[in-house]
Amino acid sequence: MAIAIDIQSVSRSYGPIKALDGIDLSIKAGEFFTLLGSSGCGKSTLLKLIGGFDRPSEGCILLDGRDVIDVPANQRPVNTVFQSLALFPHMTVAENVGYGLKLRGLSGASLKAKVEDALDLVELPGFGPRTIGMMSGGQRQRVALARALVMEPGILLLDEPLTGLDERLRQQMRDEFGRLHRRTGATFILVTHNQDEALSLSDRMAIMHKGRIEQLGVPAQFFEHPANSFVARFVGIDTLLKPERIEMRDNGPHAIVGGQSLRLRAPVATLGADSLVAVRPDRLRISESIDTADLVLTVVATTFRGLQTDVRLTFADGQSLVAVVSSDSPAATMKPGTQVPLSLLPDAAMLLSGSGMPPAA
Numbered sequence: 567m568a569i570a571i572d573i574q575s576v577s578r579s580y581g582p583i584k585a586l587d588g589i590d591l592s593i594k595a596g597e598f599f600t601l602l603g604s605s606g607c608g609k610s611t612l613l614k615l616i617g618g619f620d621r622p623s624e625g626c627i628l629l630d631g632r633d634v635i636d637v638p639a640n641q642r643p644v645n646t647v648f649q650s651l652a653l654f655p656h657m658t659v660a661e662n663v664g665y666g667l668k669l670r671g672l673s674g675a676s677l678k679a680k681v682e683d684a685l686d687l688v689e690l691p692g693f694g695p696r697t698i699g700m701m702s703g704g705q706r707q708r709v710a711l712a713r714a715l716v717m718e719p720g721i722l723l724l725d726e727p728l729t730g731l732d733e734r735l736r737q738q739m740r741d742e743f744g745r746l747h748r749r750t751g752a753t754f755i756l757v758t759h760n761q762d763e764a765l766s767l768s769d770r771m772a773i774m775h776k777g778r779i780e781q782l783g784v785p786a787q788f789f790e791h792p793a794n795s796f797v798a799r800f801v802g803i804d805t806l807l808k809p810e811r812i813e814m815r816d817n818g819p820h821a822i823v824g825g826q827s828l829r830l831r832a833p834v835a836t837l838g839a840d841s842l843v844a845v846r847p848d849r850l851r852i853s854e855s856i857d858t859a860d861l862v863l864t865v866v867a868t869t870f871r872g873l874q875t876d877v878r879l880t881f882a883d884g885q886s887l888v889a890v891v892s893s894d895s896p897a898a899t900m901k902p903g904t905q906v907p908l909s910l911l912p913d914a915a916m917l918l919s920g921s922g923m924p925p926a927a
């Protein structure tokens with residue numbers, strides 16, 4: 567049975583460090599929810615509070631409407647897959663997976679059947695007798711998942727479970743999480759600093775920063791309506807330009823950058839000292855002619871990225887933006903110094919307020 571989670575005004579301080587600062591968050595039963603943020607933002611602390619491995623300094627946590635602050639970890643309907651996996655190296659795969667059920671008093675054929683079902687679920691049928699030392703990194707991940715899933719938890723917490731795996735395995739395990747979520751119907755909470763993981767898996771997600779939630783919503787909202795420049799940067803909108811001023815024209819608001827004008831999505835917020843214009847790379851096109859272009863910029867460099875190539879272009883004031891073009895298009899091989907006409911699709915540029923420091927690239 568999936569379980570709903572309500573986090574109400576939760577803070578957690580460690581001495582002078584405020585790891586969590588007034589978090590309010592409701593996660594629906596059966597949702598795949600992701601906490602995304604860079605190192606130290608407080609996401610693991612929040613997971614620990616839900617799991618019962620730590621207590622909040624203030625606020626309460628409800629599971630299906632019941633306050634669980636005084637319920638110890640082993641009595642909560644929650645299982646966690648830790649980054650370190652924490653498998654017992656001297657035990658077989660089956661012993662690892664069956665460990666929790668054995669503690670619950672299960673034995674014999676019923677224990678064996680549950681362990682085999684869990685190993686089937688993570689696509690490791692027949693691997694029970696092997697020792698952990700004989701398993702690859704990806705297979706160990708699956709054993710850790712099976713060990714959590716065999717307990718049939720209402721809530722599964724995944725703490726950076728893909729760290730340390732190579733790209734191919736990450737992709738494979740990512741697909742696996744999606745499949746297991748659908749199969750088990752449990753509430754999944756993933757903690758990660760990886761935007762691709764968050765965007766591809768989540769029903770909803772929260773971006774955290776300095777113990778607070780910067781934005782909460784379905785993944786597409788983070789691109790369409792990033793709450794501020796911190797969030798925009800975090801989801802991969804790398805072009806953030808400092809405008810000289812904002813002008814209201816007949817066809818809407820425009821930002822003036824390096825002497826050129828970019829039409830902004832309306833309505834625009836008031837221009838503050840930390841306001842930046844975010845430009846979505848997917849809404850920029852190289853246009854046919856300079857006469858009809860919205861912008862004319864100068865190529866600085868091109869970076870081959872496989873199917874696509876990033877073209878970095880500058881304004882007269884030295885600020886730059888990145889356009890993404892198909893690697894087999896002529897634009898992918900433009901030389902530095904080339905003048906390029908660009909058109910902006912609707913809502914390509916938006917004025918955002920700043921918040922905190924953008925994460926390092």
Ligand SMILES: Nc1ncnc2c1ncn2[C@@H]1O[C@H](COP(=O)(O)OP(=O)(O)OP(=O)(O)O)[C@@H](O)[C@H]1O
Binds near residue numbers: 580585
């Ligand atoms: N037991 C603790 N004692 C003191 N400070 C702590 C403790 N646990 C966490 N912190 C601090 O609280 C803040 C949030 O830590 P947390 O582990 O939740 O971050 P995180 O977002 O999960 O980071 P990472 O991705 O590096 O694990 C950090 O500044 C961290 O140093």
